Amino acid sequence: MSHVVGPRSTLDPGLGPPPLSLRGESTLTPPISSPTARMIKQILLVATTLLLCLTVLTATLGRDHRSRLRYGSPVAMHFSATSHYQFNSPEADVEYRNLVPAGGHVVHVEGRPYTVALFHQMKCLDIIRQQCVGRPQDISPLTRHCLLYLRQTIICQSNPRLESVRNTVGSANRRYDAVCRDWTVVYGEAERNQHEFSLVSA
Numbered sequence: 001m002s003h004v005v006g007p008r009s010t011l012d013p014g015l016g017p018p019p020l021s022l023r024g025e026s027t028l029t030p031p032i033s034s035p036t037a038r039m040i041k042q043i044l045l046v047a048t049t050l051l052l053c054l055t056v057l058t059a060t061l062g063r064d065h066r067s068r069l070r071y072g073s074p075v076a077m078h079f080s081a082t083s084h085y086q087f088n089s090p091e092a093d094v095e096y097r098n099l100v101p102a103g104g105h106v107v108h109v110e111g112r113p114y115t116v117a118l119f120h121q122m123k124c125l126d127i128i129r130q131q132c133v134g135r136p137q138d139i140s141p142l143t144r145h146c147l148l149y150l151r152q153t154i155i156c157q158s159n160p161r162l163e164s165v166r167n168t169v170g171s172a173n174r175r176y177d178a179v180c181r182d183w184t185v186v187y188g189e190a191e192r193n194q195h196e197f198s199l200v201s202a
Helices: 034-061 090-097 117-133 141-157 183-201
Strands: 075-079 106-109 112-115 176-180
Touching: 090 117, 106 183, 112 117, 117 141, 117 183
Parallel strands: none
Antiparallel strands: 075 176, 106 112
Protein backbone atom coordinates (compact mmCIF):
# COMPACT_ATOMS: atom_id res chain seq x y z
CA MET A 1 0.00 0.00 0.00
CA SER A 2 1.40 3.36 -0.94
CA HIS A 3 1.62 6.14 1.62
CA VAL A 4 1.02 9.78 0.96
CA VAL A 5 3.98 11.85 2.13
CA GLY A 6 3.62 15.53 2.84
CA PRO A 7 5.59 18.07 0.80
CA ARG A 8 9.20 18.43 1.84
CA SER A 9 10.70 21.79 2.58
CA THR A 10 12.27 23.53 -0.38
CA LEU A 11 15.35 23.94 1.82
CA ASP A 12 15.72 20.18 2.36
CA PRO A 13 19.24 19.30 1.18
CA GLY A 14 17.90 16.11 -0.32
CA LEU A 15 16.07 18.17 -2.92
CA GLY A 16 19.13 19.92 -4.27
CA PRO A 17 19.84 23.65 -4.26
CA PRO A 18 17.02 26.06 -3.43
CA PRO A 19 15.25 27.77 -6.34
CA LEU A 20 16.65 30.99 -7.72
CA SER A 21 14.02 33.08 -5.96
CA LEU A 22 15.25 31.79 -2.58
CA ARG A 23 18.87 32.68 -3.40
CA GLY A 24 18.07 36.31 -3.94
CA GLU A 25 18.25 36.01 -7.72
CA SER A 26 15.51 37.02 -10.13
CA THR A 27 13.45 34.34 -11.86
CA LEU A 28 13.38 33.97 -15.63
CA THR A 29 9.64 34.84 -15.84
CA PRO A 30 9.22 38.38 -17.16
CA PRO A 31 6.97 40.65 -15.11
CA ILE A 32 3.45 41.20 -16.41
CA SER A 33 2.93 44.68 -17.75
CA SER A 34 0.16 46.79 -16.27
CA PRO A 35 -2.04 46.78 -19.43
CA THR A 36 -1.74 43.00 -19.67
CA ALA A 37 -2.56 42.58 -15.98
CA ARG A 38 -5.63 44.80 -16.32
CA MET A 39 -6.80 42.83 -19.37
CA ILE A 40 -6.41 39.52 -17.52
CA LYS A 41 -8.38 40.88 -14.57
CA GLN A 42 -11.16 42.04 -16.91
CA ILE A 43 -11.31 38.64 -18.62
CA LEU A 44 -11.49 36.87 -15.26
CA LEU A 45 -14.21 39.25 -14.08
CA VAL A 46 -16.31 38.66 -17.22
CA ALA A 47 -15.80 34.89 -17.01
CA THR A 48 -16.78 34.84 -13.33
CA THR A 49 -19.89 36.93 -14.03
CA LEU A 50 -20.95 34.65 -16.90
CA LEU A 51 -20.40 31.57 -14.76
CA LEU A 52 -22.50 33.05 -11.96
CA CYS A 53 -25.31 33.93 -14.38
CA LEU A 54 -25.21 30.43 -15.87
CA THR A 55 -25.36 28.87 -12.41
CA VAL A 56 -28.38 30.96 -11.42
CA LEU A 57 -30.14 30.25 -14.73
CA THR A 58 -29.52 26.52 -14.44
CA ALA A 59 -30.77 26.47 -10.86
CA THR A 60 -33.92 28.33 -11.90
CA LEU A 61 -34.81 26.40 -15.05
CA GLY A 62 -33.59 23.02 -13.90
CA ARG A 63 -34.99 23.14 -10.40
CA ASP A 64 -35.93 19.70 -9.12
CA HIS A 65 -39.53 19.91 -7.92
CA ARG A 66 -39.55 16.42 -6.44
CA SER A 67 -38.52 17.83 -3.07
CA ARG A 68 -42.00 19.34 -2.74
CA LEU A 69 -43.63 15.91 -2.89
CA ARG A 70 -44.02 14.06 0.38
CA TYR A 71 -44.39 10.33 -0.20
CA GLY A 72 -45.29 9.44 3.37
CA SER A 73 -44.81 5.86 4.54
CA PRO A 74 -43.44 3.32 2.06
CA VAL A 75 -45.76 0.65 0.72
CA ALA A 76 -45.33 -3.04 -0.05
CA MET A 77 -45.58 -4.48 -3.54
CA HIS A 78 -45.81 -8.17 -4.33
CA PHE A 79 -44.05 -8.99 -7.60
CA SER A 80 -45.67 -11.90 -9.41
CA ALA A 81 -47.35 -12.90 -12.65
CA THR A 82 -50.73 -11.27 -13.22
CA SER A 83 -53.61 -11.61 -15.62
CA HIS A 84 -53.60 -7.84 -16.03
CA TYR A 85 -51.47 -5.80 -18.43
CA GLN A 86 -51.31 -8.48 -21.07
CA PHE A 87 -49.58 -7.71 -24.33
CA ASN A 88 -52.43 -7.72 -26.80
CA SER A 89 -56.06 -7.53 -25.74
CA PRO A 90 -58.82 -4.92 -25.50
CA GLU A 91 -58.43 -5.01 -21.72
CA ALA A 92 -54.72 -4.34 -22.04
CA ASP A 93 -55.40 -1.24 -24.14
CA VAL A 94 -57.56 0.17 -21.34
CA GLU A 95 -55.21 -0.85 -18.52
CA TYR A 96 -52.12 0.64 -20.13
CA ARG A 97 -54.01 3.81 -20.99
CA ASN A 98 -55.08 4.15 -17.35
CA LEU A 99 -51.45 4.08 -16.20
CA VAL A 100 -51.45 7.78 -17.13
CA PRO A 101 -53.91 10.14 -15.38
CA ALA A 102 -57.00 11.16 -17.32
CA GLY A 103 -55.55 14.67 -17.55
CA GLY A 104 -52.42 13.38 -19.27
CA HIS A 105 -48.79 13.30 -18.19
CA VAL A 106 -48.24 17.08 -18.04
CA VAL A 107 -48.43 19.19 -14.87
CA HIS A 108 -47.79 22.90 -14.34
CA VAL A 109 -45.46 24.28 -11.66
CA GLU A 110 -45.16 28.04 -11.27
CA GLY A 111 -46.83 28.45 -14.64
CA ARG A 112 -44.37 26.20 -16.48
CA PRO A 113 -45.37 22.85 -18.03
CA TYR A 114 -43.54 19.69 -17.00
CA THR A 115 -43.99 16.01 -17.73
CA VAL A 116 -43.92 13.69 -14.72
CA ALA A 117 -41.19 11.07 -15.16
CA LEU A 118 -43.38 8.25 -13.83
CA PHE A 119 -46.11 8.99 -16.37
CA HIS A 120 -43.59 9.52 -19.17
CA GLN A 121 -42.20 6.06 -18.42
CA MET A 122 -45.64 4.45 -18.35
CA LYS A 123 -46.56 6.16 -21.61
CA CYS A 124 -43.37 4.87 -23.21
CA LEU A 125 -44.11 1.32 -22.10
CA ASP A 126 -47.43 1.49 -23.90
CA ILE A 127 -45.84 2.99 -27.02
CA ILE A 128 -43.36 0.09 -27.18
CA ARG A 129 -46.18 -2.41 -26.58
CA GLN A 130 -48.25 -0.92 -29.40
CA GLN A 131 -45.24 -1.08 -31.73
CA CYS A 132 -44.83 -4.78 -30.92
CA VAL A 133 -48.47 -5.81 -31.35
CA GLY A 134 -49.18 -3.63 -34.37
CA ARG A 135 -48.65 -4.45 -38.01
CA PRO A 136 -45.02 -5.24 -38.91
CA GLN A 137 -43.32 -1.98 -39.77
CA ASP A 138 -40.11 -0.08 -39.21
CA ILE A 139 -39.41 1.04 -35.66
CA SER A 140 -40.89 4.51 -35.29
CA PRO A 141 -38.82 7.47 -34.05
CA LEU A 142 -41.15 7.66 -31.03
CA THR A 143 -40.46 4.03 -30.14
CA ARG A 144 -36.72 4.61 -30.50
CA HIS A 145 -37.03 7.60 -28.19
CA CYS A 146 -38.88 5.50 -25.62
CA LEU A 147 -36.29 2.70 -25.67
CA LEU A 148 -33.52 5.24 -25.19
CA TYR A 149 -35.45 7.17 -22.54
CA LEU A 150 -36.31 4.09 -20.47
CA ARG A 151 -32.71 2.88 -20.59
CA GLN A 152 -31.44 6.25 -19.42
CA THR A 153 -34.00 6.67 -16.63
CA ILE A 154 -33.36 3.16 -15.31
CA ILE A 155 -29.63 3.87 -15.20
CA CYS A 156 -30.22 7.31 -13.68
CA GLN A 157 -32.35 5.95 -10.84
CA SER A 158 -30.01 2.95 -10.35
CA ASN A 159 -32.12 0.87 -7.98
CA PRO A 160 -29.57 -1.09 -5.87
CA ARG A 161 -32.11 -3.54 -4.40
CA LEU A 162 -30.80 -7.12 -4.31
CA GLU A 163 -33.23 -9.54 -5.94
CA SER A 164 -33.13 -13.24 -5.17
CA VAL A 165 -32.36 -15.73 -7.92
CA ARG A 166 -33.07 -19.43 -8.36
CA ASN A 167 -29.62 -20.57 -9.45
CA THR A 168 -26.05 -19.47 -10.08
CA VAL A 169 -26.76 -18.35 -13.64
CA GLY A 170 -29.13 -15.71 -12.29
CA SER A 171 -32.59 -16.97 -13.24
CA ALA A 172 -34.82 -14.51 -11.45
CA ASN A 173 -37.44 -15.44 -8.91
CA ARG A 174 -40.77 -14.35 -10.35
CA ARG A 175 -42.48 -13.92 -6.98
CA TYR A 176 -41.15 -11.73 -4.21
CA ASP A 177 -42.06 -8.75 -2.03
CA ALA A 178 -40.53 -5.29 -2.21
CA VAL A 179 -40.83 -2.00 -0.35
CA CYS A 180 -41.68 0.89 -2.66
CA ARG A 181 -42.54 4.55 -2.64
CA ASP A 182 -46.27 5.16 -2.49
CA TRP A 183 -46.97 5.77 -6.17
CA THR A 184 -50.57 6.75 -5.40
CA VAL A 185 -49.19 9.98 -3.93
CA VAL A 186 -47.74 10.89 -7.34
CA TYR A 187 -51.03 10.20 -9.09
CA GLY A 188 -53.01 12.11 -6.49
CA GLU A 189 -50.74 15.15 -6.62
CA ALA A 190 -50.76 15.17 -10.43
CA GLU A 191 -54.54 15.02 -10.58
CA ARG A 192 -54.81 17.82 -8.01
CA ASN A 193 -52.37 19.94 -10.01
CA GLN A 194 -54.19 19.32 -13.28
CA HIS A 195 -57.54 20.15 -11.70
CA GLU A 196 -56.24 23.43 -10.26
CA PHE A 197 -54.65 24.37 -13.58
CA SER A 198 -57.90 23.69 -15.43
CA LEU A 199 -59.71 26.08 -13.07
CA VAL A 200 -57.11 28.81 -13.55
CA SER A 201 -56.93 28.46 -17.33
CA ALA A 202 -60.70 28.18 -17.82
